Amino acid sequence: MPKKIIMTGDDIKRTLARIAHEIIERNKVIENLILVGIHTRGVPLANRLAANIEDFSGVKIPVGTLDISLYRDDLPSLELQPTVKSTDIPVSVDGKSIVLVDDVLYTGRSIRAAMDALTDLGRPHLIQLAVLIDRGHREIPIRADYVGKNMPSSRHEDIQVKLQESDGTDEVAITSMPAAKEG
């Protein structure tokens, strides 16, 4: 199973700077923005984007966190049994422009769940999506507004995003998984 590094720490840093500029460019009234990171790795990415936006524009943007476990269309299996983490958005989402932040966009189901979770909390003015990696294979009609890197991949490959805050290092790697059982 070969592992290939597709983004280094420097690549991630440059990409997040570019996405921060794009967010500022696309949203005329950045005071109305909230960045919402999806647990687990969307949260540090949202914090870094907010820090960049503050550097570039001088405006401090609220950052929230969202756990989507309770909105998934499949229940967690017994082996994984991940802890449901708390959702914490510091301000009301009503009328706000929300940028959802996640590490990898794949089937789109997590984002569907995240949008359901957000709209349960209020009525945002609009919702945009920023992801570090878009690996394709969508199963529902969802696209990202800001993409760090498009990484066409096979379903037999695994894309692992590692971040300093959660994994102690910054890198994105792709590995091929053992041949999946067919049929």
Add this chain to the structure above:
Amino acid sequence: MTTQPIKTVAPKPAPVWRHHHILDVDDFSREEIELVFNTTQAMKEVLSRPIKRVPALRGKTLITLFYEPSTRTRLSFELAAKNLGADAASLSAPASSVTKGESLIDTVSTLQALGADIIVMRHPHSGAPYIAAQYVKASIINAGDGWHAHPTQALLDLYTIQEHKESLKGLKAVIIGDILHSRVARSNIWGLTTMGAEVTLCGPPTLLPTELGEQNHHLPPTNIEHDIERALDGADVVMTLRLQLERQQSGLLPSIREYVQLYQLTEARLSLARPDALVLHPGPVNEDIEIASAVAHGPQSVINEQVSNGVAVRMALLYILAGSQKQ
């Protein structure tokens, strides 16, 4: 770009949660109880929202089957199920075919045939939920069986304590009252001990046989103290139990008045515990019998928190159980 071989394949972590049914906490590990605590925390956030409802258990059906009366347990299970998007229905034994002589096994099989994924049952006989669990694929949750166990009450008590005390480890917990007939006490003894608290039981000798504290009595070891003032000395947690007046016909107590004099938790007695001691009661409270009104409604009482945490803890348990049903 570099290519390098992966050194090792990480072994699959063993699942923390091992239960398909929740029958008692005697076989719960510390890790399982912590998973319940962490999940409960997330459920409390859901309950704090203007719309207290998430779709996690959409399409699941929970049926409550109660052969004994209940207010908070039954209602909090039904609310917990609805808050998670499941359907909840209830069957009261006195109003059902049970009065026509339908057996427990037939009744739970019928509930399963009607589509129940989770059956919450309360029964006057110890062990009844264990029998039911052998005959159905649905998950059985014991909501109280005879004198034996009331696991969800114990878990919500433990959660309420750890919310205030951060950790249960090393706490001195005193359980006062009719220990003999109390399923709440038995489940709490297991849970508190697993989480590292030291348990003292206190009550009149007729309601607290000394054998209960000894090993080999199907309970973890506890301290037995028949003097309430000695028991309360330095306590971090004081659990009072309902004096089950309906079970006192058998001459175990000379009189209720004597019980009140010797074992009621009064303000004066509570002052012997630590100043930050918590007062719990599983409800319903016989005010001024096992606990003075002023204490039940006093600043150290967390009785109302127990009730509201009951919904969050049961949401957590339903969510975790539904995940385990995929296997």
